[in-house]
Amino acid sequence: MESSVRRVASNTCRRCLRLSAANATRPSIARPFSKAASSHPLRKASPSSSVNSKLPLPPTQSKAAPSRSIFSFGQQVKEPEDNSDALGPAASYESQSRPPILRPDDLFHSFTNSPIPEIRRRAAFIRQHAHCPHPDHQPTRVPNSANASPDTSKSGAQAATHVDFECPDCGIPVYCNENHWADNYEAHLQVCDTLRQINEDDHDLRSGRFFPEFEYAGPQLEEAAVNMTNWDTFLYTREFEAINDDRNMRQVTRLLTYPVTIGSILHELSPYSIRKGGRLTPEGLKSLSALRYTLHPPRTGSGSEIKGLRPEAPPVRIFILGARAESSLPRNVWVQLAHLFPRGKFHLIFVGPESMANRDDEFPLPPRTASNPFGAIVEDRVWPTMKISTIVDYYHTLHKTGQFYPYDPYFDCFVMFHPGLGHPASSHEWTETVPLLLETKAPIIVTGYTQYDMDRDIEWVRKTCGGEFDILMEPGENTFRSLRWDLNDLDPQDVTCGNWGVWAFRGKRYEATTKQAE
Known part of the structure; x- marks a missing residue:
């Protein structure tokens, strides 16, 4: 029996073998494979300002890359061992059979109360380094063409304060308190939808689901x-x-x-x-x-024989x-x-x-x-x-x-x-x-x-x-x-x-x- 199973496995491609093993261990969970190609009505939003420092890439796994530490959010963090295998297409059969940490309809969580420890650490880093953008505070960065220069006559005399209040719509710490958030809510609306999208994408990346989009051609x-x-x-x-x-x-x-x-x-x-x-x-x-x-x-007409050799x-x-x-x-x-x-x-x-x-x-x-x-x-x-x-x-x-x-x-x-x-x-x-x-x-x-x-x-x-x-x-x-x-x-x-x-x-x-x- 074992020899026949090995013979069948050797004649089956890796993707089909993985799918059959996953279906046998978890028949009730449907894989989010796409059925047909279609157009993508992506919403195009205009970027705001230039980032001050280069942001690291999200931690992903691949067939050719083993687990590695990710320099993320200002500190070097090791990927969680219980979830690292499920982040990419190289996941093992056992990790694919585990239920995901977050469901596709439950990806929005505030950074501070996130079920992902890495995102909670990121929220702490933001609270420690980011400043409140309310006009009552003194400016903390040089304005650029993407953001209009602030009116110096209306700039507040309050000292710069770190952010502490999380917007309930985007779940990211953006202001020092709720009053400043409410007072400057119109300006925050320009990026609130984008911040919420970032929030959900970060949780999706660490949700533990199977990623069919990382199966490269x-x-x-x-x-x-x-x-x-x-x-x-x-x-x-x-x-x-x-x-x-x-x-x-x-x-x-x-x-x-x-x-x-x-x-x-x-x-x-x-x-x-x-x-x-x-x-x-x-x-x-x-x-x-x-x-x-x-x-x-x-094409040079080269071949495997001596007379077919061509310089390359x-x-x-x-x-x-x-x-x-x-x-x-x-x-x-x-x-x-x-x-x-x-x-x-x-x-x-x-x-x-x-x-x-x-x-x-x-x-x-x-x-x-x-x-x-x-x-x-x-x-x-x-x-x-x-x-x-x-x-x-x-x-x-x-x-x-x-x-x-x-x-x-x-x-x-x-x-x-x-x-x-x-x-x-x-x-x-x-x-x-x-x-x-x-x-x-x-x-x-x-x-x-x-x-x-x-x-x-x-x-x-x-x-x-x-x-x-x-x-x-x-x-x-x-x-x-x-x-x-x-x-x-x-x-x-x-x-x-x-x-x-x-x-x-x-x-x-x-x-x-x-x-x-x-």
Whole structure:
């Protein structure tokens, strides 16, 4: 009997085996699998202001990533062991058979009284650091274009006070007391619905349910074109499981926005073009055409025999500078970038002093030796066409040593996710790096939390580099931004979303001309 069961299990795919085992142990609980693809009437809300610090990614599990500590809400928290297996598609049969902590119709809870210990700790962190935004208090942050400048004549003389009162509609500490909340309720209504959505999404992520949206699609057939018009067409043409729920859509785009944002710019079917409204400049077409030529090589008729051998191009190096939360993404998320280019090769290089902040237990830092002077961690078995390296150091230190020299616009690209180039707290870290990036003449892709965040970064680059750069892609909203909103724990009124906008630039190139003899 056991041999027959093993024989049947060996001939059954992993997904069907998991479903059959789950149905046998829990027949009364219905899985929230989607039945058919449909359009997603997502409500589009305008972001408020730029976040002061980069928010960490939500703790998720994947097939390729073991349990790891998550740097969350200002402190390093270990994922709960009794619930960690049920957070992703790699859950075991036993954990999937457990009833979820929260039902889909019971996701709204105040942060302070949440049944999730991690969210209660987050509420305590907000109460300890966030200040009341009522006009009676002295301002605690510099206003920006997203929030109108306060009238100094009406600014109160009361000292800044930490928040303590939770709004009953959104369940998040937003004001110091109920009187200030009621007095400023009209201003709070602008973000109250978004804060409630954040509240429910955070509870859903830790509810213990099974996440079918984290079952990512496999390799893409070269004959099947990918439609990059929007998230719906992308997921459909990539043959993802149909997602009919807006909340599930927000959860899956929160992670996929990082690799898909890069792929949507480098792909030959990119939604960004040089045509009217395409945002791509003539200089951008030159730079991206070089990378697209490498990532979409022509068929050479090569074979397995000696006479069928053909030279192959080296892998495209994508330097992700200032890497933080994106460096700890599950590796099957980054493999989605390789699936978009079936005949391309990638070498992802995460560079930054915080690039290993979430993975200390998983990958202890190796010692710096003569053969590995910067203590790089190399993952060369992520995918046959993808390798990932992580270096805990500043990029300008690597550039000066010639570690990755020479640079080629056909094979190199730089990406910076929410770098904060113009932010007063982080601009000094990029003063020495950006001029060195311009010397490589390779394209530099930059994302931002809001329009104001991008405009501030561009203005800083203009002042720092003296105009010695070309805009490759005009700044604007990212087609593949995260649909899930994020909360700034230091200021609950500040809500943003990952990779909201994107733009690109590179060092200015001068055409050499010959002088005719007289």
